[in-house]
Amino acid sequence: MADDKANRGALVVVEGLDRAGKSSQCELLYRSLLDMNYKTKYIRFPDRSTPIGKQIDSYLRGQSQLDDHSIHLLFSANRWEVAQSIHDDINKGITVIVDRYSFSGAVYTAAKGNPNLSLHWAWQPEVGLPRPDLCLFLSISPEEAAKRGGYGVERYETDSMQTRVRNLFLSLLDLPHNDEICVIDAGRSVAEVAQDILEPVLECMKNVDSIGPLKKLG
Ligand code: 2DT
Numbered sequence: 071m072a073d074d075k076a077n078r079g080a081l082v083v084v085e086g087l088d089r090a091g092k093s094s095q096c097e098l099l100y101r102s103l104l105d106m107n108y109k110t111k112y113i114r115f116p117d118r119s120t121p122i123g124k125q126i127d128s129y130l131r132g133q134s135q136l137d138d139h140s141i142h143l144l145f146s147a148n149r150w151e152v153a154q155s156i157h158d159d160i161n162k163g164i165t166v167i168v169d170r171y172s173f174s175g176a177v178y179t180a181a182k183g184n185p186n187l188s189l190h191w192a193w194q195p196e197v198g199l200p201r202p203d204l205c206l207f208l209s210i211s212p213e214e215a216a217k218r219g220g221y222g223v224e225r226y227e228t229d230s231m232q233t234r235v236r237n238l239f240l241s242l243l244d245l246p247h248n249d250e251i252c253v254i255d256a257g258r259s260v261a262e263v264a265q266d267i268l269e270p271v272l273e274c275m276k277n278v279d280s281i282g283p284l285k286k287l288g
């Protein structure tokens with residue numbers, strides 16, 4: 071049951087490789103929280119509906135070419151354009167579930183192998199964005215991912231890119247100060263994974279008021 075005493079929502083981010091089941095799990099989590107009468111929103115990045123999002127969509131579909139730095143900054147700008155509304159929702163007591171966020175932003179760009187685009191460089195535009203209270207990383211082995219069918223036709227959906235993305239994600243998990251990251255074994259059934267996700271989310275929602283106001287990414 072929703073706890074009426076809670077006065078801010080939680081910012082919950084779901085990250086992971088393509089085909090780890092992020093969107094299905096976000097949808098299930100969203101439904102579960104609504105069924106429990108929690109005020110909840112579900113958003114995803116890239117948000118392809120805004121003018122910036124449309125440029126990103128066109129790039130991902132291979133319909134336009136952009137400099138690597140430019141597209142990187144557009145992905146970040148696509149988060150900044152809703153940063154204030156995320157803040158406002160959280161303060162209104164709404165828990166916001168986010169499908170991909172700054173970790174995808176930094177990792178996919180750094181995985182391009184361009185020596186000018188280090189993980190450090192790629193992280194800088196994210197500094198100051200709302201900091202997730204909890205980040206669920208859906209982990210899936212390359213073998214399990216391969217069983218789930220072929221890649222789509224979008225940019226980045228190749229074996230070599232996905233391998234580099236996976237390794238960079240794993241290196242981020244090892245960094246200090248990343249204790250709000252929870253690694254979930256996503257190679258199991260949808261129901262098992264959903265259960266494993268719900269528990270830490272409910273725990274986080276219970277604790278956000280003792281954490282204090284939403285923090286910023288540093
Ligand atoms: P979806 O398949 O989830 O729609 O993502 N990406 C995503 C980036 O390169 N930078 C970002 O900041 C974000 C949010 C990951 C489409 C692709 O966009 C990549 C896959």
Ligand code: MG
Nearest residue numbers: 088089222224
């Ligand atoms: Mg995709």
